[in-house]
Amino acid sequence: MMQNILEKTLEDHRYWTKEGAVATYIPELSKQKIDALGIYVHEVNGEVYKAGDWNMPFTIQSISKIISFICVLQDNSIDTLYKKITVAPSSDGFNSIVNLETKNEHRPLNPMINSGAIACIELVRGNTLEEKYERILNMIRSLSNNPYIKVNESVYLSEKETGDRNRALAYFMKSTGTIETNVEELLDAYFRLCSIEVTCEDIASIAAVLANDGKGIIDGRELISKKICKTVKAVMTTCGLYDGSGEYAVSVGVPSKSGVGGGILAVSPGKMGIGVFGPSLDAKGNSIAGVKVLESLANKLDLSIF
Structure with a gap:
């Protein structure tokens, strides 16, 4: 079911890539494929799902x-x-x-x-x-x-x-x-x-640790304290998408952090970490299709923390 949801969600929202633009103030980023779009979901129980250009490398920014x-x-x-x-x-x-x-x-x-x-x-x-x-x-x-x-x-x-x-x-x-x-x-x-290079899988794995209150998904070992995780997720919720954080909290409602390389790391506490990549950006520097994909997923899977 999750696999079908991811594939359909990407397909339904890929057209949004045409509405934005890749970052050009860093010349190398202007070379990115504007219609790329991928997602990787890493559940805290260890299950993983991926679709689209999930394995295309991009810089973490x-x-x-x-x-x-x-x-x-x-x-x-x-x-x-x-x-x-x-x-x-x-x-x-x-x-x-x-x-x-x-x-x-x-x-x-x-x-x-x-x-x-x-x-x-x-x-x-x-x-x-x-x-x-x-x-x-x-x-x-x-x-x-x-x-x-x-x-x-x-x-x-x-x-x-x-x-x-x-x-x-x-x-x-x-x-x-x-x-x-x-x-x-x-x-x-x-x-x-x-300029560190990652994929959707890499950032989804980081998000999964945050979703799991700082414990590793594979061995359950504490990598970050629960207290620090709470602080980080709180600041991600209020500040993670720059001056678009308020609108994003309303439409998506999960702690997230974006980068002008096109990535968005999203945390569904207790459930999953999500990595999205789409280098076509909106005016505030966030992946335009990535935000739409996450909004759709949050609604379908009831992920909002609010």
């Missing part, structure tokens, strides 16, 4: 922010986090500098926008930024149960060459004391994390 946030929460108290970053939703775009200048004592509003994710890396345990980067990368490999995950070098170099808005955010935070380390080294780690 902002979905990596979830993992950076998990590492920060493992390595720091919530009070330490709040001195640098809060967890308030944003009504502005994911790369906006407005809030840094005018609100929140120059702290990023939340870890799911670019400024917050850049600041998060500095808070991760490690003596050097390379060690911090490796810690986050290894966490992605562990939660996805894929030790072979690595950076797409072409996308990384493209992001590094064209990432001036992120440089502006980072240098502004350096000027206000939110960031204290070397900005270029920090940004290099950030660009690499965004």
